[in-house]
Amino acid sequence: MPETLRHLGRALAFAVEAVWAYKLRSVFVASAIALGIAALTIIVTSVDGAQRRALEIVDTFGPDAVFILGGDIMSRAPGRRTMTLTWDDARAMERSLPGAYLVVPMRARMGLRARSGSRNTDLPALVGSTQGYARAWNWPLSEGRDISEDDVRRGAKVGLIGDSISRELFGDASPLGRVVHVDSLPVRIIGRLSYRGVGGGHGTIDDRMVIPLTTLTQRFNMDRKYFRALRVKFHNPERMAAHVENLRSLLRHRHGLTGDAPDDFTLLTADQILRFIGMLKGSLVAFLGVTATAAMIVGGFVLANLFYISVSERTEEIGLRKALGATSWQITAQFLFEAALLTTAGALAGMALGMGMGQLLSRLGVLEILFSGKVFLLALGSALAIGLLFGLRPARRAALLDPVAALRGEGG
Amino acid sequence: MSAAPLIRLSDVHKRYETAGAPTEVLRGIDLDIAHGDFTALQGPSGSGKSTLLHILGLLDRPTSGRYELDGRDVSTLDDDTLSGLRNRTFGFVFQSFHLIPYVTALENVLLPGLYGPQSRRELTARARDILERVGLADRAQFRPGQLSGGQQQRVALARALLNEPSCIFADEPTGQLDSTTSREIMELLARINAQGTTVVMVTHDPQTAAFASSAIHLLDGRIKGDA
Numbered sequence: 001m002p003e004t005l006r007h008l009g010r011a012l013a014f015a016v017e018a019v020w021a022y023k024l025r026s027v028f029v030a031s032a033i034a035l036g037i038a039a040l041t042i043i044v045t046s047v048d049g050a051q052r053r054a055l056e057i058v059d060t061f062g063p064d065a066v067f068i069l070g071g072d073i074m075s076r077a078p079g080r081r082t083m084t085l086t087w088d089d090a091r092a093m094e095r096s097l098p099g100a101y102l103v104v105p106m107r108a109r110m111g112l113r114a115r116s117g118s119r120n121t122d123l124p125a126l127v128g129s130t131q132g133y134a135r136a137w138n139w140p141l142s143e144g145r146d147i148s149e150d151d152v153r154r155g156a157k158v159g160l161i162g163d164s165i166s167r168e169l170f171g172d173a174s175p176l177g178r179v180v181h182v183d184s185l186p187v188r189i190i191g192r193l194s195y196r197g198v199g200g201g202h203g204t205i206d207d208r209m210v211i212p213l214t215t216l217t218q219r220f221n222m223d224r225k226y227f228r229a230l231r232v233k234f235h236n237p238e239r240m241a242a243h244v245e246n247l248r249s250l251l252r253h254r255h256g257l258t259g260d261a262p263d264d265f266t267l268l269t270a271d272q273i274l275r276f277i278g279m280l281k282g283s284l285v286a287f288l289g290v291t292a293t294a295a296m297i298v299g300g301f302v303l304a305n306l307f308y309i310s311v312s313e314r315t316e317e318i319g320l321r322k323a324l325g326a327t328s329w330q331i332t333a334q335f336l337f338e339a340a341l342l343t344t345a346g347a348l349a350g351m352a353l354g355m356g357m358g359q360l361l362s363r364l365g366v367l368e369i370l371f372s373g374k375v376f377l378l379a380l381g382s383a384l385a386i387g388l389l390f391g392l393r394p395a396r397r398a399a400l401l402d403p404v405a406a407l408r409g410e411g412g
Numbered sequence: 413m414s415a416a417p418l419i420r421l422s423d424v425h426k427r428y429e430t431a432g433a434p435t436e437v438l439r440g441i442d443l444d445i446a447h448g449d450f451t452a453l454q455g456p457s458g459s460g461k462s463t464l465l466h467i468l469g470l471l472d473r474p475t476s477g478r479y480e481l482d483g484r485d486v487s488t489l490d491d492d493t494l495s496g497l498r499n500r501t502f503g504f505v506f507q508s509f510h511l512i513p514y515v516t517a518l519e520n521v522l523l524p525g526l527y528g529p530q531s532r533r534e535l536t537a538r539a540r541d542i543l544e545r546v547g548l549a550d551r552a553q554f555r556p557g558q559l560s561g562g563q564q565q566r567v568a569l570a571r572a573l574l575n576e577p578s579c580i581f582a583d584e585p586t587g588q589l590d591s592t593t594s595r596e597i598m599e600l601l602a603r604i605n606a607q608g609t610t611v612v613m614v615t616h617d618p619q620t621a622a623f624a625s626s627a628i629h630l631l632d633g634r635i636k637g638d639a
Contacts, residue, residue: 003529010526021514320510323471324571325499325527327492404472407510 011330015337018314025310029303029339030346033386036296037350037379038357042367043288044375045358047281049368054277058270060196062138064237066244067268068230068251083226084264089254090230097250099243102233104129104136105213109220114165114209115181121168125208126182128216128227133160134193136231144176144191151190152212157219159187159211163195164204180209185219187211240269296382299346300390303339307394311335311401318398319406328399335398339391340384347383351376416483417444418578418610419468424477426463426633437463438474439633445579445612450605452621453614455630462583464630465614469502469581470494482578499527503572503609505601507584509564511556511571518543518552521570528575535574542570546600562593569600579610586620598623 019026061067071082085105094103106129114123127133131149134141141160151158159180166175166189175189187209196205217224234243244267251265252258311318318331358369426438437460445451445468453461466472467479470486479487486497503524511520518539525535543549546566556564565585572580582601586594594617602623605611615621629636 007527014526017515017519316510317512320512321523321527322495323469323498323504324524325495325575327495327527329492330527404466407471407506 007330008333011333012337014334015341018334018338019341022310025306026342026345029306029342030349032299032302033296033343033346033383034299034350034353036292036299036386037347037383038354039288039292039295040382041351041354041375041379042358042361042369043285043292044378045355045369045371046288046361046367047285048370048372048374049362050277050281050284052370053368054274054281057277058274060138061270061273062233063240063270064234065136065270066232066234066240066247068232068247069266069268070226070228070264072263072266083223083228084255085228085230086226089251092254093230093232093247093250097232097243098246099234099236099239100232100247101235102132102136102231104132104231105227106133106229106231107213107216107222107227109216109222112182114169116169116178119169121165123165123182123207123209126216127208127210128213129210130213133210134191136233139196140194141191142194143174144189146191147210147212152214155214155218156212157185157187157215158190159209159215160191160193161189162193162206162208164206165209166192182209182211185215240271244269296386300386303343303387304390304394307335307339307391308397311394311398314398315401315406318401319403322401322403323407331399332395335395336388336391339387339395343383343387344380347379350383351379354379416480417446418449418482419443419445420478420480420483421468421474422478422480424467424474424479426460426467426472427475437633438467441477441633441635443628443635445610447578448605448608448610450602450611450623450625451613452624452627453612453630454616454621454627455636457616459630460633461614461630465581465583465612468612469504470498495527499524500575501578503575503577503580505565505568505572505580505582505585507587509556509561509568509588511564511567513556516553516555517548517559517567517570520556520567521574523571523574525574539570539574542573543567545573546570560593561589562596565589565593565597566600569597569604573604573609577609579612580604582611582613584614584616586615586617591619594620 068085069082070084087105090103090105093100106127108128109126110124112123112126114121129147130152131147133139134146142163144160147158147160150156161175161180169175169180170178175192178189179186180189181187193206193210213227216222232247234240236243248263248267252263255264257264321331355371358367358371361367362369421441421443424438424441424443425436428435428437441464453465455461463472467474470479470481474487477487478485481497481501486494489497511517512523518536521539521543522532522535525539526532540549540552543552546569548563548566548570551559551563551567556567559567580601585601586597589597598620601611601613611624613620613624621627
């Protein structure tokens, strides 16, 4: 019906004129909506960002790997031993665990200092491991070579250097062959781990050095029988559930655990990490979602309120339009268009604000954000919904005004 | 010209319920407005002349009685149908002008057209024509606030003329104007009437009423005597 379309177009034109004419009201309504939309934008982008981060972490962790920690970290009773994994466990896995092709143990010393010549820096983690460290963590070297079996057997004073530490100590120069003193232990650098950038929080994964496990325990006077963690890689990642069960029964058998005695170790897989992050994400969505919903509803009430005031102030105008032949749907359409225009403007401003704040939070390292077309559609959609929902009653009220009373300036 | 009068009211009553006490404003009005009439509705305040004008202009409904427009009973039509009828058949001029303050004179003149079926292009051409006829061709882009009272009332007259109505209803059209300006407006209205448009006007000013060709006097909701 082109006639109806034409009148819709005219109602839109009237709405544009009024929005422009009542600038102050327009700015208030749009701002109220913009705050809600800004909150919504931050929520959606940060949840998407968290999702992307989760996938990166899982990617780094590897879908084909299990990480075994000594002790039961989920229910750590006081006094329970966390040093429960031994070289014999590692050898047994390598020998008899079906599907396992790489078993890499590790321990770490935290909070050391690293020095080379006159430059020195904090070394949050010095990791002791064995040959295959880089491969076990899907972590390519940007130069040099991995730790060898021979290094481990001899307790050689050689090591891999994390990218950030390398930059701290050597700038852009190659660290290969240079000697870094970790406290008093001189370590000759044989390889450099490529930049990874994930790990989150304070002290990134790139702030580390890796030396043979034997060297670590000998030089830092640590227990030589046990280590803190083991990383195991498997063929056929699609059968991870079965691999994990085999691994659990092997360890329980070796540790003499029977019946319902609890595990004295913890198995972590990519799947579990995803589930854990999913939980975090759920609470993030719930918390921010409630906040944003509240903000949007407040915006809606501000809109409804200002529209009621507007209808009262413009009673004469509405009465005149009706006297001149406007039907009630034409008046309704005009006011709904006004609401929709204002909320759309608010949505655009809110998205700009939200993205700006998101960028800021992201730069400050508080949140990871990811923009997408989804945010755009969601913001516009919910703003329009708020506008139509909260604009409808004032618009209907305007449409039903009695023209005679309205022209006298009554009825508002 | 058709045999039926433009408007025929038969036994029209209008009652209001105010604070429990019903007030009868119109008590049995029988009235014909013929095509081409220039009628003045006169009477003291409270006599019901404004209410009668609103009922004649289809802005208000009688409590009882019959309204025929060109021989057709319109008493039972719904609000939106009445809106359409007003839009096509009637023009309105008010004492306080009732222009939309935030759009130009031209846009104000266009307003009744924009609620009708014609294209904006046709409407704009006609609106400019009419503005010229009322002597405001050079004020088309002014806003009401930038115009004098007389100019504003001429914009309102131009607006009333846009849809080429059969009848113009004027409610105290000179009530807020000085005598010189009043005369100009009334001369304009008389010229419009001379070109065939029926005019019904409420006024209590004898000089204004003198432009009409007939007068209806109301007293206490009844017609005192047709002239």
